[in-house]
Amino acid sequence: MRLAVYSRFLENAKQRGVVTISSGSIAEGTGVTPAQVRKDLAYFGEFGTRGVGYNVRELNGHVLRILGLNHKWPTVLVGAGKLGSALALYEGFLARGFHIVGIFDVDTDPVGKRFGSIEVLPVSQLEEVISKYNVQIGIITVPVAAAQDVGERLAGAGIKAILNFSPKVINLPADIIVRHVDFSLHLEVLTFNLARKVESKK
Amino acid sequence: MRLAVYSRFLENAKQRGVVTISSGSIAEGTGVTPAQVRKDLAYFGEFGTRGVGYNVRELNGHVLRILGLNHKWPTVLVGAGKLGSALALYEGFLARGFHIVGIFDVDTDPVGKRFGSIEVLPVSQLEEVISKYNVQIGIITVPVAAAQDVGERLAGAGIKAILNFSPKVINLPADIIVRHVDFSLHLEVLTFNLARKVESKK
Missing domain, CATH: 3.40.50.720 (NAD(P)-binding Rossmann-like Domain)
Structure with missing residues (x-):
């Protein structure tokens, strides 16, 4: 499941201290095409900023919630x-x-x-x-x-x-x-x- | 991977003595949409017969070969x-x-x-x-x-x-x-x- 893969990548980016990330970097880091990444993330609403990218912590929070992982x-x-x-x-x-x-x-x-x-x-x-x-x-x-x-x-x-x-x-x-x-x-x-x-x- | 899922379904059909099968039955048995099944199988060449469907043994043989499972x-x-x-x-x-x-x-x-x-x-x-x-x-x-x-x-x-x-x-x-x-x-x-x-x- 791609969302779970994105989440692992974002978790890792967060730990490395990355604050904002582009859909291109997510694509590169996960082996998914950039178009597919944008499509997947757009589906869950607009929380990226054009030219700046996504806030890693916020995006990961969204993805975790969708995965049902915002609680134990x-x-x-x-x-x-x-x-x-x-x-x-x-x-x-x-x-x-x-x-x-x-x-x-x-x-x-x-x-x-x-x-x-x-x-x-x-x-x-x-x-x-x-x-x-x-x-x-x-x-x-x-x-x-x-x-x-x-x-x-x-x-x-x-x-x-x-x-x-x-x-x-x-x-x-x-x-x-x-x-x-x-x-x-x-x-x-x-x-x-x-x-x-x-x-x-x- | 869908091919591996098709192959398990076809293997099971073969064991139950099923000789020919439609893409609709494959779709139903694997939870994949009929359109996707037809697209996946068409990609590997024409080996179904319109109105009759696929020969189970032959189709499974093709899928196993593509999966690299035609040998140990x-x-x-x-x-x-x-x-x-x-x-x-x-x-x-x-x-x-x-x-x-x-x-x-x-x-x-x-x-x-x-x-x-x-x-x-x-x-x-x-x-x-x-x-x-x-x-x-x-x-x-x-x-x-x-x-x-x-x-x-x-x-x-x-x-x-x-x-x-x-x-x-x-x-x-x-x-x-x-x-x-x-x-x-x-x-x-x-x-x-x-x-x-x-x-x-x-």
Whole structure:
């Protein structure tokens, strides 16, 4: 998503002390065409000044608000296996406002393990934690066989959006936003580009 | 990338025994507009028949070739921590032709551990394995402090494309394709949609 990419670039510019920035610089720094940058930003109203550019802090504030990142998002994670453990400790989440307030497992083995300040809880306590912290986002990293059940349980407990790392498609009511992460998609972007390189050398 | 999404849909249709398919069905099954599907597929030449649609197997073959997936890709993975271990065992890679032929770690602790049939090797053997299997793709899952070094080492050993899971941007010569995976980007797509839902209810 381009907005998320712009926001990372603006965050970085802010940290380097940049005060104003042109759409051309944003384009160059993000690999998006200047026309597309102007189109994307114009869509959200006029907050650039012709010839001066955008105020970095103000623009980033707008973009963060549109991304829904102007406040913190308590998040639960179900599945404390290898991938779940890696995500539980992933620093990038906290930096963007995602606070993991509960880690659960369907198995009893990992219960009681700690990741940072969070202890793995049995899945029976899922509803309690979701209600306590008013959680809207859930991350699923359970094995294929448990994915659909966990998805339904999260939806039933009031979760509105799910990031599903399990290789199984889960079917939930249409008002629940489900995004499926497929790691091989990332690799296919690489092979697509590698294949084009070979092609252009022929 | 839309092509990768089409390919997953076509793969699934093929498994269900579907022989021909219309661009409308592809659009419906993938959430892309019919006009965009026709535009994308027309770009790669005329292989649909008006009124009949596309031969599923043939179309998928074309899409896979364009994605560079008409052959297997030996792949190495550096960083045998939690995320690396999860990726080493990720079934989705094999299904799309990505064969992990070597797992390495900069630390000596994980060396000798096995993930499936592959043993974790010291990073000193990286060049040997890359050369032996003619590997072009590398996956980086090392801690931030080691990411740049590992990237340079991969590039030096002949790797052409890198998937970087480390939260650090790595700088490599322009002819090396580097793709950075940021898990919070996926969550931001969810919050963007959640924020729009709240907005539309106002």
